[in-house]
Amino acid sequence: xxxxxxxxxxAVLLFAVQAQIVPVLIWLERRGAGFIQDRLGPNRVGPLGxxxxxxxxxxxxxxxxxxxxxxxxxFFLIAPAVVVGLAAMSVATIPxxxxxxxxxxxxxxxxxxxxxxxxxxxxxxxxxxxxxxxxGWASSNKYALFGAMRASAxxxxxxxxxxxGMASIVLLYSTFDIRDIVLAQQAGLLxxxxxxxxxxxxxxxxxxxxxxxxLPFDLAEGEAEIVGFHVEYSSMKFALFFMAEYMxxxxxxxxxxxxxxxxxxxxxxxxxxxxxxxxxxIGGSFxxxxxxxxxxxxxxxxxxxxxxxxxxxxxxxxxxxxRYDQLMRFGWQGVLPYAILSFVLTAACVYVKG
Amino acid sequence: MGxxxxxxxxxxxxxxxxxxxxxLSHFLGPKKNLKTDLTPxxxxxxxxxxxxxxxxxxxxxxxxxxxxxVFDLEVIxxxxxxxxxxxxxxxSPFLMIEMGVFIAILLVGLxxxxxxxxxIW
Numbered sequence: 001x002x003x004x005x006x007x008x009x010x011a012v013l014l015f016a017v018q019a020q021i022v023p024v025l026i027w028l029e030r031r032g033a034g035f036i037q038d039r040l041g042p043n044r045v046g047p048l049g050x051x052x053x054x055x056x057x058x059x060x061x062x063x064x065x066x067x068x069x070x071x072x073x074x075f076f077l078i079a080p081a082v083v084v085g086l087a088a089m090s091v092a093t094i095p096x097x098x099x100x101x102x103x104x105x106x107x108x109x110x111x112x113x114x115x116x117x118x119x120x121x122x123x124x125x126x127x128x129x130x131x132x133x134x135x136g137w138a139s140s141n142k143y144a145l146f147g148a149m150r151a152s153a154x155x156x157x158x159x160x161x162x163x164x165g166m167a168s169i170v171l172l173y174s175t176f177d178i179r180d181i182v183l184a185q186q187a188g189l190l191x192x193x194x195x196x197x198x199x200x201x202x203x204x205x206x207x208x209x210x211x212x213x214x215l216p217f218d219l220a221e222g223e224a225e226i227v228g229f230h231v232e233y234s235s236m237k238f239a240l241f242f243m244a245e246y247m248x249x250x251x252x253x254x255x256x257x258x259x260x261x262x263x264x265x266x267x268x269x270x271x272x273x274x275x276x277x278x279x280x281x282i283g284g285s286f287x288x289x290x291x292x293x294x295x296x297x298x299x300x301x302x303x304x305x306x307x308x309x310x311x312x313x314x315x316x317x318x319x320x321x322x323r324y325d326q327l328m329r330f331g332w333q334g335v336l337p338y339a340i341l342s343f344v345l346t347a348a349c350v351y352v353k354g
Numbered sequence: 355m356g357x358x359x360x361x362x363x364x365x366x367x368x369x370x371x372x373x374x375x376x377x378l379s380h381f382l383g384p385k386k387n388l389k390t391d392l393t394p395x396x397x398x399x400x401x402x403x404x405x406x407x408x409x410x411x412x413x414x415x416x417x418x419x420x421x422x423x424v425f426d427l428e429v430i431x432x433x434x435x436x437x438x439x440x441x442x443x444x445x446s447p448f449l450m451i452e453m454g455v456f457i458a459i460l461l462v463g464l465x466x467x468x469x470x471x472x473x474i475w
Contacts, residue, residue, distance in 0.1 A: 004359075011363035019371070064383045065376075069392045070404055081372035088368025092361050112360035119433070120361070141394045145405045153415050156422040163429040171436035231395050236379030240372055325475035328418070332473040336425070336464065340457060343432065351443050351450065 006102060011111045014091055017302070022246045023053035028306075029313050036317040057239065065235040070140040079135035080233065080240035086131060087247035090124045093117030094254050095179040097264055097297035098271060100290040109294045110179060117178040121255070122166055125211065128248070129155050132220065135241070136229035147229035150324065151213065151220030157331035158210035158217075164339035165203045168346040169259055172197055178255075182263035189267045193260035197349065199342045201260045205311075206335060208252035212245060215316040219324055253308035254301065261304050264297035271297065417472050428460050 027042075027050055034041025042049035067073065094117070097109030114120065129152045136148020172193065173181045185191050194201055210217040221228030230241045257263060264271075271293055279289035322330065394401050403409075435453050442449055467473060 007360045008363050011360070011367055015364060015367045015371070061375075061379050062382050063379070064386060064391070065380045066387075066391050068394060070394055077376065081369055081376065084372040085365065085369040088371070089361075089364045092364045111364055112357045114357050114361070139394075140404050141396070142405050142409070143396070146411070149411060149415050153418045156426075157418060160422065160425050160429060163426060164432065167429060167432040167436045170433060171439055174437060174440040176437065235383055236375050240375065328475045329473065332421075332464075333468065337461075340461065340464075344457065347439065347443075347450070347453070350440055 002103060003105065003107075006105075006107055007111065010107070010109060011092075014096060014111060015088055017096075017298070018088065018091055018247055018250055019243075021250045021302075022243050023057070025246050025249070025309060026053040026056070028309070029316070032310070032313045033317050036314070060236055060239045063235040065237065066232075068139075068232055071232060072138040072140065075134050075138035076232075077237075079131055079138055080237045080244075082134060083128060083131035083244040084240045084247070086124055086128045087244045087251065090121055090248075090251045091254070093120050093178055094251070094258060095182055095263060096254075096301050097294040100294040101287050102291065103287075108179065109298060113177075113179055115175075115177045118166060118170065118176045118181075121178075122163065125162070126159060128211075128244075131244070132229055135233070139229070139232040141232050143227040144229050144231045147220060147227060147231065151229055154213075154217065154219055154327060154331070155211060157328060158207045158335060161203060161331070161335040161339040162207040162211060164336075164343050165200055165207060168197070168200045168203070168339075168343045169193075171343070171346045171350055172200070174350075178258055182258050182265070185262035186265050192262045192265070197342075197346055199345060201256070203335070203339055203342050204256060204259070207339075208256070209312070209315070210331070210335075212248045212252055212312075214245075214249065214312055216319045216321050217327065218321060219327055249309060249312055250305065253305045253312070256308050257301060257304045264300045266300060414472075414475060421467060421472070424463070425460070428456075431456065 030052070031041040031049065042052040045051040045055050067076065092111040093114055095108060095110040095113070099106050099108050101107075132151045132155070133148050136144045136146075136151070139145070169181070170176060173184050175181060175184075181193075185193060189195065213220040219226065221230065230238055233241065274296070275286070275289045275293045278292055279286055282288060282292075394404065435449070439449070
């Protein structure tokens, strides 16, 4: 029973982290846009405009929740919940920290330490097409339907690259357990995935961009000109779609950190030594020291994640959007052959190294 | 089972959060429901018809879906190979050749649809 409570606590903590990343990321994106375009960005609400996303969320909360008469009410209602629910579910198998001890039992900072974590992630990731398709179809609006078609065609096209990229990761580490993948990278900088197989990093970065519908792949909903699948949505339902996009960005970045940047690993830092140092420093129990260490590891993972998230923002404000034919051509004639090539290359590398 | 049961927590928390927020905005927001609010959003133009099963859409969406099914099934077969590769490859190089044939067939299929201009939008 205790074990269930602790894991529920971990799940709540990680969901809180994921949900809190969203406003921070929105702030970072708008300030980053200002920085890149040589202007200020939001700076009125709170210090440096930090409370701007909060104000936006409050505004959306008090807006009218319009349900047009032509929609399929049930599906129209659950579509945003599907999108956010799936985004929340996808962090379940990603490790954010190593083991810690609480009340004599050892836990890992991970919602569920399952041996098929990577397959679970791929399955949940594929489901997010349903949320978009459901939202676009249930709106009973021609433009929403077309937007949903565009978005799902794009997502399934790039999912092939993502799937083969994941298979290459499995090939490299020969495990489905993401925790084992991170543990395999604890032996210093040279054991990190980015040194071992940088070509998979390029592949996964591109496909995650496309899967999260970020620029230059934001054909699904381009805020400025294209009418997207959520044209009929208003108020908090609309906000949930955007929240899901940012949550997916966070999940994708954490995943890249776990696969290629060693998760919580810092070169030259031994967490075992750190725990015993902390224990002697606070002069007390091992349990508190181990919990503090794990929280520190969580901080390291999030710090690395923000570096990747900054790449997302940087690219968004640096590149123009693809045309739809370019997008599909790039997906099928560029990313897919490259993915197969990277799989073969990884196999050859693993074979040569033995 | 063990750890698998914990997968239910994010499901409950995530979906609970989403429905709670939707309900909250439903109660907090105004409910004017003007006549124009309740029609499909088409930038103020009179609505001609709603999408239905009679409406047509581009055949290429369908082709992409079919191609996705085929290639995604192939991807599934890559996973067991990838999982055992490190332990078996040094013992039996035959596995390598076998997978090479499989990937070659995959590439031939891709080459075929490429030349058939299915991928051109």
